[in-house]
Structures are given as C-alpha cells and as structure tokens.
Amino acid sequence: MQTSDEIRLVRNASYAGMAVNILVAALKGVGGVLFASQALVADAVHSVSDLVTDVAVIWGVRYWTAPADEDHPYGHGKIQALITLFIAMALAVVAWELGSHAVEALWAGDLKSPGLPAFFCALFSVASKEVLFHWTRHVARQVKSPALEANAWHHRSDAISSIPVAAAVVVAYIWPSLAWLDAAGAVLVALFILHVAWEIAHPALQELIDAGIDDKSSQVAEVARKVPGVLSIHRARARRYGGAFQADLHVQVDAGLSIAAAHALGHDVKHAILTSDIDVTDAVIHVEPQDVRVIVSLGSNVEPRADYLARARDLLAALPCTHLVKASSVIETEPVDVPPEFAHLKFLNQVLVLETALEAHDFSRRMHAIEDDLGRVRTVRNGPRTIDVDLIDFGGQVSADPEMTLPHPRAHERDFVMRPLAELGIDWPR
Numbered sequence: 001m002q003t004s005d006e007i008r009l010v011r012n013a014s015y016a017g018m019a020v021n022i023l024v025a026a027l028k029g030v031g032g033v034l035f036a037s038q039a040l041v042a043d044a045v046h047s048v049s050d051l052v053t054d055v056a057v058i059w060g061v062r063y064w065t066a067p068a069d070e071d072h073p074y075g076h077g078k079i080q081a082l083i084t085l086f087i088a089m090a091l092a093v094v095a096w097e098l099g100s101h102a103v104e105a106l107w108a109g110d111l112k113s114p115g116l117p118a119f120f121c122a123l124f125s126v127a128s129k130e131v132l133f134h135w136t137r138h139v140a141r142q143v144k145s146p147a148l149e150a151n152a153w154h155h156r157s158d159a160i161s162s163i164p165v166a167a168a169v170v171v172a173y174i175w176p177s178l179a180w181l182d183a184a185g186a187v188l189v190a191l192f193i194l195h196v197a198w199e200i201a202h203p204a205l206q207e208l209i210d211a212g213i214d215d216k217s218s219q220v221a222e223v224a225r226k227v228p229g230v231l232s233i234h235r236a237r238a239r240r241y242g243g244a245f246q247a248d249l250h251v252q253v254d255a256g257l258s259i260a261a262a263h264a265l266g267h268d269v270k271h272a273i274l275t276s277d278i279d280v281t282d283a284v285i286h287v288e289p290q291d292v293r294v295i296v297s298l299g300s301n302v303e304p305r306a307d308y309l310a311r312a313r314d315l316l317a318a319l320p321c322t323h324l325v326k327a328s329s330v331i332e333t334e335p336v337d338v339p340p341e342f343a344h345l346k347f348l349n350q351v352l353v354l355e356t357a358l359e360a361h362d363f364s365r366r367m368h369a370i371e372d373d374l375g376r377v378r379t380v381r382n383g384p385r386t387i388d389v390d391l392i393d394f395g396g397q398v399s400a401d402p403e404m405t406l407p408h409p410r411a412h413e414r415d416f417v418m419r420p421l422a423e424l425g426i427d428w429p430r
Contacts, residue, residue: 009143013148013151014148016135020128020129024125024129027124078207078208080145081204081207081208081240084150084201084204085201085205085208087151088197088204089197091193091194091196091197092193092194092201094190095191095193095194095197098187099187099191101186122163123162126160126163127159129155130156132152133152136148136149136152136155137153137156140152144279153196156196157192157196160192207240212237213240216238216245216278216280218236219276219278220238220273220278223276223278224236224249224269226272227268230251231290232290232291233249233250233251234252235249235286236249236250237249238280241282245278246280246282247280247282248283248284248285248286249269249283249285251265251266251269251285251286251288252288252289252290252291253287253289254289255290262287263287265287266285269283269285270283288357289357291355291357293353293355293393294363294391294393295351295352295392295426296389296392297350297351297388297408297411297414297416297417298312298313298351298387298388299347299350300348300386300387300388301342301346301347301348302345302385302386306330306348308374308387309348309350311387312371312387312389313350313352315370316367319366321356322354322358325353325354326353327350327351327352327353328351328420329350329420329423331348331350331420332346332347333346333349333415334346334347335347339381339383342382347416349416349417349420351392351417351420351421353426360394360395361401363391364391364404367389367391368389370389371386371387371388371389374387375387376388390408391408393406394406411428
C-alpha cells in the first residue's frame with residue numbers, strides 16, 4: 001500500500017499534467033483551426049485525451065491505495081491495472097478518431113496548406129510535454145505506480161506525435177503542392193498513439209488475468225535457494241500486482257525437521273524474498289519435506305489390462321505431494337508362479353519412477369488402497385488381478401517389516417521388473 005506522501009506525489013504529478021494539457025490542448029486546437037492544420041487539430045485532440053487520463057489517475061489513486069478489508073482481503077491493487085487499461089483504451093479511441101478523419105480527408109482531397117505559426121505551436125507541445133513526461137515518470141518510479149507511469153508515457157506520446165506534425169506543417173507551408181503531408185502526418189500520429197496504447201495495455205491485461213512472469217519467478221527461486229536449510233525449490237511463481245509483484249513457491253526441507261523448525265525456515269525464506277531487490281511485496285511459502293525417489297512395478301492380467309495400468313499410473317501420480325518422473329514402456333510377459341488354470345492369462349507390466357514427500361508406510365498404504373479401488377481380489381494366491389502394485393524401492397531405505405520389505409527382495413529375479421529398469425537406465429541390485 002502506498003503512503004500518504006506517495007499518494008500526494010501521484011496527485012501533484014497528475015494535477016501538473018492537467019494544467020499543462022489544458023494549455024497545450026488549447027494552443028494546438030486554436031492554432032490548428034486558425035492556421036488550417038489538420039495534423040495540429042488532431043494533435044490537440046490527443047492532448048485532450050491526456051486530460052481524461054490525468055483525471056482517471058487522480059480519481060483512481062484514492063481507491064487502489066485503500067488498505068485491505070474484509071471484502072477485499074488482498075487489497076485493491078488491481079484497480080490500478082484497470083485504470084491503466086482505461087488509459088490505454090482512451091489512447092486507442094483517440095488514435096482511431098484521428099486516423100479515420102485524416103484518411104477521409106486524404107481520400108476526399110480536402111487539403112489546405114497550413115500557416116507557419118502552427119509549426120511553433122507544435123514545437124511548444126514537444127518541449128512542454130517532454131519535460132512533463134520525464135518528471136511524471138520519475139514520480140511514477142519513485143512510488144512504483146504503473147498507472148502514473150502509463151500516464152507519463154501518454155505525455156511522451158503527445159510530445160512525439162507533435163514532431164511529425166511540426167515537420168508536416170513546415171513542408172506543407174513551404175511547398176503548398178505537398179499539403180497532403182499535413183493529413184498524412186495526422187495518420188502517422190494515429191499509428192504511433194495506437195502502438196503506445198498497446199504497450200500500456202499489455203502489462204495491465206497480464207496483471208488482470210494473473211499471468212505468470214517467468215523471469216521474476218526464476219529470481220524468486222534463486223533468492224530462496226540461498227537460504228540455509230533449503231534443499232530444493234519447485235513451483236516458484238510470480239505475478240504482477242498493484243505496481244509490484246506477488247510470489248508463491250514450494251520449499252523442500254529436511255524431513256527430520258520439527259514442525260516449528262520448518263515453520264521458522266519458511267519465515268526465513270519469506271524475509272529473504274521480501275527484503276531482496278526483486279520488488280516482491282508478498283510471498284506465500286509452502287514448506288514440504290524433501291522428495292524421495294520411489295520405484296513401483298505395475299502388472300495386470302485382467303482385461304482391460306492397459307486401462308487398469310493407466311488408471312493405476314494416474315492414481316499414483318495424483319497422490320498428495322507426489323508426481324510421476326518417468327515411466328517405462330508397457331511390456332507383455334508370461335505369468336510367474338500362478339495356478340495352472342491361470343497360466344494362459346498374460347500380464348502387461350510397467351515400471352514407474354515417482355517422487356514423493358510422503359512417508360514410506362503412508363505411501364505403501366495408499367498404494368494398496370489403489371489396488372482395492374481398482375478391484376484387486378486376493379482370495380486365490382497369485383490368482384488373476386486387475387492391478388498389482390509392488391513397491392520396489394523407496395529412496396534407498398532398508399526395511400525388514402513384513403508389511404513393507406525394502407528394497408523388494410525378489411525384484412532381481414523378475415524379468416518384468418529388470419527389463420523396464422534397464423530401459424529407464426536404473427542399475428539393480430544396488
């Protein structure tokens with residue numbers, strides 16, 4: 001939220017802009033009419049649009065600087081993006097009006113040579129609006145206001161648009177046969193204003209739709225990685241909000257840390273981000289235990305076998321704090337150690353490599369729950385199964401627990417495990 005001094009600076013800059021715009025618009029409008037310069041009249045309309053945007057900033061600053069409340073817990077910063085977008089739309093409308101009128105004049109041949117005083121009116125506009133641009137942009141960057149900076153660029157567009165106007169007026173005055181250059185100058189002004197409108201609108205639209213900002217996200221991740229105790233970072237994201245940026249990221253820490261220690265480390269990461277020079281005003285930190293690599297073997301000999309494999313794969317990847325790293329090809333294998341009456345039911349097999357922050361026993365329980373959900377029946381030893389999920393390895397842990405022996409004691413004997421492991425480039429046994 002901006003301070004009262006910053007709000008005062010925004011208003012002062014906007015009031016100054018209003019004063020200059022009134023003077024410049026009046027001078028160019030009267031000069032354009034008296035000295036028959038269509039380009040100068042068009043430029044006067046551009047200056048009048050500056051007045052509208054000055055009013056928009058003065059009106060809007062009281063709302064986007066309001067503190068967060070019960071109905072708006074995240075604050076009112078996006079109002080600034082809306083004001084910025086309004087400024088861009090005002091510019092686009094001005095560009096259309098100027099361009100269409102100039103094209104109509106060129107088409108109709110309704111052209112007159114302008115008087116030389118129109119040239120001096122345009123020069124005055126260039127000088128005054130360029131000074132106003134530099135001052136307003138300085139204030140905008142001081143208080144980090146994109147709406148005020150958009151207004152500064154509106155001033156700059158007025159200054160630059162007056163340059164071709166001045167040139168067209170001089171040429172058309174010296175060579176009356178080239179009077180069409182005055183209208184052509186108005187078209188050039190319109191195209192320039194349209195370009196400026198898009199340059200202003202694009203970041204405002206990105207903010208309103210919460211578009212991610214890749215370079216800012218990478219900067220946030222880099223700062224977080226340097227905090228002692230952080231093991232890895234993933235899903236670092238940043239978005240523009242109210243003239244600055246907001247970020248959220250997942251921080252992985254030693255799974256042996258206490259909850260209090262992990263919470264304190266999350267605060268350290270947030271402090272590092274907010275006090276860095278990357279202009280982030282708020283950050284949400286998700287602290288997680290570090291992921292471990294898990295190897296799982298899938299098998300099915302009940303149709304639809306491929307469907308059961310795919311569903312098991314998706315359910316494993318959807319477990320909390322878990323994601324699929326890679327999967328082997330699906331292979332068909334002969335059944336091993338099954339009753340004779342089921343020997344004709346061939347298996348489809350696949351090996352998955354996942355990463356998870358779950359504890360090993362918790363992962364194993366969830367894994368067996370997936371078997372149950374997919375209709376696994378255990379009434380006949382080594383009988384047909386919709387899905388068989390075997391835990392081959394869990395981060396290199398060793399366990400003699402009968403419910404979860406690690407690593408899997410018979411993995412090296414099973415071709416349907418070893419072949420996919422070899423395909424994935426995983427050596428076994430360890």
